[in-house]
Amino acid sequence: MITLTTNVQAGITGFENPTIRFRKQPLNLQTLFVHSHTSMRIISADNSYPKFGIAKGDWLLxxxxxxxxxxxxxxxxxxxxxxxxxxxxxxxxxxxSGKEWDELHLIGVITVSIHHFRQPSLLPWHSDLTDIDLHQLIVTQEHSTLLCRAAGVSMLPYIWDRDILILERHLTPENDDVIVLSLNNDLVVKRINLHTKTLYSDNSSFKPYPITQDDYTRLHGVVRYSLRLHRPMPL
Known part of the structure; x- marks a missing residue:
């Protein structure tokens, strides 16, 4: 898997020639985010917490x-x-509230949350991360998967500014998929309505953008996951 050093704009405005300035680096998500195999595990969220950008079923590290x-x-x-x-x-x-601490059981600190934009694979049972590999769980096609950062707020609540996107170039977009594409002079992340050829945001404050024959577009891939670092770390 490789990483792009440019940001993917969540809005329609951005920068010129966004696909030119990038550098390839091999990355491994297990090495990047798992600092203690024996004390870490992945748990599916039982409920949605939109204010934290967490949906029911998201994976929590x-x-x-x-x-x-x-x-x-x-x-x-x-x-x-x-x-x-x-x-x-x-x-x-x-x-x-006067509650007793022994009524609460602290499971752990959430370091990363992983949001799914397509149905994920079944999360294997595990006691800790010596049993499973985070990288292998998420990345299925090593040489056609990119990691890039989002910029902007148009894809709230589940893509925040500076979230990490797992972009899969081998996937064919399906209706309502989240995609990354070049749009004229910008690199954007949007949902796509294939029937009406319209780009739209999850944040309803942003208007849909109908693609016309005058627009230059180039698809870069489908976003299958977004990752949010709740404990900041250098990348």
């Missing part, structure tokens, strides 16, 4: 050994049900 910082997202159980909250907000809520 959890580290049970990390000391939670104030603004960390944490996964915890309360009377058998799992929930997600910011650590400082959870602490304030426990103190204000």
């Amino acid at each position: 959890i580290d049970s050994a990390l000391q939670a910082l104030a603004t960390d997202l944490v996964l915890f159980e309360y009377y058998g049900e799992s929930h997600i909250a910011r650590w400082n907000v959870l602490c304030q809520h426990v103190v204000a």
Whole structure:
């Protein structure tokens, strides 16, 4: 898998010649995001949390050994049900409500969330990340998969500014897929309506863009996953 150093604009405005300035580097998602195989695992989100950009069924990379910082997202159980909250907000809520800490079970800190734009493969059972490989789970075609960054807010709530997109160049777009394409002088990420040849955003504040015969377009691939780093790390 390779990475693009340019950003993919979530809006229609961008920069000139976006496909020229890029550099290829081999990447491995397991090496990049898994720093402790024995204390980390992947859990599917039981509910949606749009304010965190997490949908029901998204994969959450959890580290049970990390000391939670104030603004960390944490996964915890309360009377058998799992929930997600910011650590400082959870602490304030426990103190204000008079709840006992032993009623809560902290599962771990969420370091990365992985959103699916197509039906994902079945998440294998595992006790930790010595049992499965994150890279092999996500990347199926090594030499035609790109990793790039989004820019802008037009694809909220599940693609945020600076999220990482897993772009698969071998896939043929299906109706309503999220795609990356060159549009005139811009590189954009949008959903595509194949019937009406219209690009549209998940953020309803942005108007659809009907493609005409005067537009220059070039497809670069289908976005199957987006990754959000909830614990910042250098890339």
